Amino acid sequence: MSSMADKPKVYALSTCPYCKRTKRFLDQHKIVYDCIDVDLLDDDKQDKVLEEVEKLTGRRSFPVVIIGKEIIVGHDEDKLKKALRL
């Protein structure tokens, strides 16, 4: 089982500029995170990850950032700051 203190997790598309902005924001704030570019996965893995994303957010919209219990859909610096206590 994973704990709440896990690294933030980012689900992204490699071609999406909003996903890039979210990654850049986390990098700039020196946040260590796991990132999956969903569009670059092979088909089987991609299906699994898309199911995961849909279960978490109810849709297939990117980026998705998981920080503890917080789920942030879309690039939203205010929400990221709040969730990361920046």
Next chain:
Amino acid sequence: MSDAKTERAYCPVCLARFKLEAGWKEGSVVICPICGQKLILAKSPDGLIGDRVDKGTVREIRERSENFARIRGYEFNDIKEDLLEGLMAKYKRFGDFYCPCRMEHVPEYQCPCKPTRGGDVEKNGRCYCGFFWKKK
């Protein structure tokens, strides 16, 4: 039936048959009035068909999107260049200019995508990925 064939040309981007304007014929360079793609008209067994000019280049997708915005009266914002970069990455990785913010690589999501051509910008103020915006 046969009249429609002589008065229209097929666009390989938006997959629609658009009406010809006066003087448009085989060899004419035209802008698809539906999606903004620049095309050279060529003959085919099914009537005139457009060949994409500058296919697969940043010039093609930039011109197409700017033409589309002009035809519809939409505008861009500061994420335009990032989205063009994303569209180029889609072309290189997935074979055409599919919406950079979607997973699906299907003809209806070729930019400008079908929902956008169908009026999403009027409805929502912007297209799905925020490339095209309704003028304020």
